[in-house]
Amino acid sequence: MAGLDQYQNPLNSRYCSKEMQYVFSPRNRFSTWRQLWVYLAESERELGLEISEEAIQQLKSHVRIADSEFETAAIEEKRRRHDVMAHVHTYGLAAPLAAGILHWGATSCYVTDNADLIFLRDALNLLLPKLATVISLLSDFAIKHKALPCLGYTHGQPAQLVTVGKRTSLWITDLLYDLRNLERTRDDLLQVFRGVKGTTGTQASFLTIFKGDHLKVEALDELVTKKAGFEEPEISTSQTYSRKIDVDVLHCLVSFGATCERIGGDIRHLAMFKELEEPFEAEQIGSSAMAYKRNPMRSERLCSLGRKLRNFGGDAEQTYAAQWLERSLDDSAIRRISLPESFLCADACLQLLNNISSGMVVYPAVIQRRINAELPFMATENIIMALVEKGVSRQEAHEQIRVLSHESGAVVKQEGKDNDLIERVKNNAFFDPIIKDLDALTDPRTFIGRCPEIVEKLVNTKVKKALMKYGDVKLNGAAELHV
Template identity: 25%
Template sequence: MAGRLVNALGATVATAEAFSDTATLRHMLRFEAALAHVVARAGLIPRKVAPIIAAACDPALYDPASLAAAARRTATLTVPVVKALTAEVARRDPEAAGYVHWGATSQDVIDTAMVLQLGEALPPLVKEIDGIVAAFAALARKYRATPMLGRTLLQPATPLALGQKIAGWASDLDRAKRRLAASFAETQVLQFGGASGSLSALGDKAGPVMAELAKELKLAPPPAPWFTQRVRVAAVAQDCALVCGALGKAARDISLMMQIEVGEASEPSGPGRGSSSTMPHKRNPVGATLALAAANRAPHLAATIVSGMVQEHERALGGWQSEWPTLAALVETLGSSVQALAEVASGLRIDTDALQANLDATDGAVLAERATFLLAKKMGKQKAAALVEKALAKGGPFVEALGDLEAELSDEKALLGQSPEFVDRLLADLRRR
């Protein structure tokens, strides 16, 4: 596993902690403790052994390094964890050791621990995304009718309101977040099926035990074990990648607007932020860099999980085993992007003088489309287009070349078209969510 230094640009402390060795053991052992209590209450094991097993479910009692090494020899982390837990219980009470992991299988522990880790990691990120959306929405309102140069294929296009660009970031990010929130909710379900999914070891107590175990872990009880039905996991993975993509879109625009020759926006400043190791004059787009790095990584991580969906029979070989480390890396990647853009969105600075200067630098050529349609009302579109092309060919200020249209072409409200209204509609849609 990559160390903290290698992964410094790929994860935040909070998301990394959710998948740390301590957290992993905590959630696996939480499953084992809950299972002991539930099967004891069901009369399947002696009641007196449950608290003994639960007391041994302290992650501090176990060595992650030795467990990881042993897991390589069994192709599952559960086997060495249960073995170590059993030994710890035996040290306390030899009789109780015989009731550890009663009726469960390795994948029950792994999948449920993974679900619990998602429950720890994702809700704070969803809340932070709401903050980014709100910050972008506030900027969109502020710049609802501020003209800027539109750009298509990286070249000057017709003007639009800056607010429309920013409201677009907010809208798509909110859409991706809602998808993630919905798919995350579907993951919060217990995995419990025993050896092959029938829970036959528990006899007629299987149904009640499953329901009670889910309740104990604050998860939903599944209709049936979902060992090789992995749509829940694949969906949340895809939606994590979509959020990274939506954040990356905003980051790409911001980084382009920050180029010195464009100068329309800048990320928040601070000691050391955006500095270069060799060029003191530089102020690099730090937040945008981290978000774009995440947007590059996330789709491929999600694809690994989707490709692992084709699993054999009742318990699979290699498919679900590829999910846990990949999903951890994906959520850590998402956390890095969210944290980076949260700082950018709340402190993004706009230079309206630069916005106007970049518009002016075209000498009005970006008004050509509007001029064509104004003239077309009098002479038809073909003649109008020919006249506009002739005016452009003359060079110099385009408005002057067209003479009589100067007043109409200088109408800023008409220049922006429906752009301010689109801002209103996008923001209204956000408020309805």
Template identity: 25%
Template sequence: MSNTTPQTTAGTRVILAEANPPVALGALDGRYRAAVAPLVDHLSEAALNRERLHVEVEWLIHLTSQQVVPGAPALNDNEQGYLRAIVSDFGSAGITELGEIERTTVHDVKAVEYYIKRRIAAAPGMLGETVLPEVGELVHFACTSEDINNLSYALMVRGAVQQVWLPAATALVDQIADMAREHAAVPMLSRTHGQPATPSTLGKELAVLAHRLRRQLRRIENAEYLGKLNGATGTFGAHLAAVPDADWPAVSKSFVEHLGLTWNPLTTQIESHDWQAELYADVARFNRILHNLATDVWTYISLGFFKQIPVPGATGSSTMPHKVNPIRFENAEANLEISNALLDTLGATLVTSRMQRDLTDSSSQRNIGTAFGHSLLAIDNVARGLKALAVDETILGADLDANWEVLGEAIQSAMRAASVAGVPGMENPYERLKDLTRGHRLTGEQMREFVGTLGLPDDVAARLQAMTPASYTGLAEKLVADYL
């Protein structure tokens, strides 16, 4: 379609809603389209309709291949292939045609049914002799719209998670884990309550976050995707009325499992969506841990622990040329918060439905793509941001060297152990170190002199006097190696 400029009149602005190509309303389909485009194949309106086509076609094939409906002819491989091509060939032309049908039906699932029936009617012209026109009325047989929709959404969400979101999230966590291993031995002053605290290593702190994120990924990898096909109120009423001798629960179960989903035997008109709420809670928890990483890394940048590698040609500030802003992590924070607002809302609303059915879930589920889109965008930003960081060990070392008082914990703990071992003069170790260190900055020489006055055994005193804030990292490096 060629570009056109919408008309305007003197004294008025151009009407952007009339621009062609259309102007995106939201950032995900505009500014950030490239980062989230893979989700379009799974969570867009077109993807929903493609999955509806898939479910309807597979239900028709299932009914005929299992000889569920008496008198229905079996379909040969060419006929089954013809039907499945309706799904695989669904693209721009099909989207347009389906939209035209829906403008008449004013019902999205009914439009899908008619779309398939058009192609069944056209089958003799494509295949020659075929029984497909004889099974046209088995399209959408005994189904309510929610039979098709719940299965379609389960397939959509499963595809989005397993093929797009999980690979991106896993790659990011692997990237964080690699950074943790690389910097496992780099000492870093910790901060608890924002105050100098027992040193750790940069790698160990990154490993904590990688470990937390991986635990959530395991939960998401093991998610169940439920589906049902049991009619208008979950009773198989129409099924039984049409074909009373069929074992409809068994037929339903085998079909849902054929789609690769877990069968839900007890529902109202809708599948209860509990699995969605469970999944979205896990994704939201992953998002919150990632948000924690983004804020921590942002803080480490502000402390100078990380240097940001400038991108040639990029501008950090419109007025301050020296700045390289941590925008990747700030962008991630915002998108994670938006994603979680949507995921939390979906999880809270989808598990309730008035009596046997209301339509609030229909509108809510159309925002699943947006929720995953903002999460995927955040993952992309964090990954890009981490790639542009370099550790400044000079600043890390200076920070440690300016805080010798953090060794007070080590010294008073050694005094406690010596007291238990019977060494005299080890009374009130915590209080003595508190008097020495609380609210005071000490030099290494002052700390060593103090240790020399304590009366500790020579080997213990020597070990403590050799200790520095940079060496007081405990098992941090080994923990990364052993448990990440």
């Protein structure tokens, strides 16, 4: 097999989707360069420059770079030590009628930077419906379990009851923030196309080509921008688009990475408690040594990739801050790594979130057992209030409950036995006035407040509104993991 003696990036070989890999692939990169050269030549012709229609058609017929042309470009790059000029030469060989006007007035960043903006836009457009699908899957799960009581935790300690659905709604709320961040970033990108700006952003070369006609230079900028699918060109750029844009784009991915690690951590804790499990396939092996293990490998991978994703923000920040004047090339190598890999990482996280959300398993009996261990203590206030309503002194009721609670606590902590506080209450004549009400006073469903209503309101308002533009996301189906 080819490539087995070379390092393979696991984002490609194990984790992310084919469509995201294609966005940042060599074929898409160089084919996009060619499309940008077509846009430039077309627009220059439309504005009166002497470029034949035959030359344009020849360019268009060879926009998708052929396999054989990669070798030609590689030979040229080795000779010329310039990737863009190597591809100008290669494209010119495929379209000889256009070779003389190819790249007319442009600098290398016309194709490299405009292409990068196209890749960022397209990659965001791939992520958005995948994130919408995850939110939809989790919303279905939350609705299904909106009223299933479970033990809540604050400070890592048992706290007031919540429900499985209400806890899931916390994840959904954070993912809705991520959806808005990604949408905003994508929409902002549409306003900042680099367009045609020349070597230092002055448009001097195009002003020369159009004999000092400023209106035609501006029209050229607008035409190319619209052809590329953007709304407006940035007014002022240097040789490159501002690397501040990369900071903003990667920040929204970084924030999403933090969400992934948070959700993955919650699922891992719940799996540790045996309350909830991610999907586990019939022949899946949890451990090579411990055959009984059902390790939460998907959630662990989600945490791992989310953590990596969170670290890409520093690349963009430091690269932007280190730029000199109209541009320096120390941004090139790092961006070739950090921009594609951040999106591949985010895509891999969404693959995992989709897969996990499509098959989470809840164990109500285990959840009930954990509630039973703690609820008697939580119910003591209800018991005291009920006694007061029957005319019993609040202070005397408090003292009786305090003594029994400490006795029961000692049984739990020192003897490792079940919480027997309710049995102690039932066997103590002091509590006879409320014995018939005891089941109701200790019913877990009376401790969950408005959890079901909160879940329903979130899903029926914010989620419904946010996902409306994405159509029936359930048609996307569950994501299949490669490994």
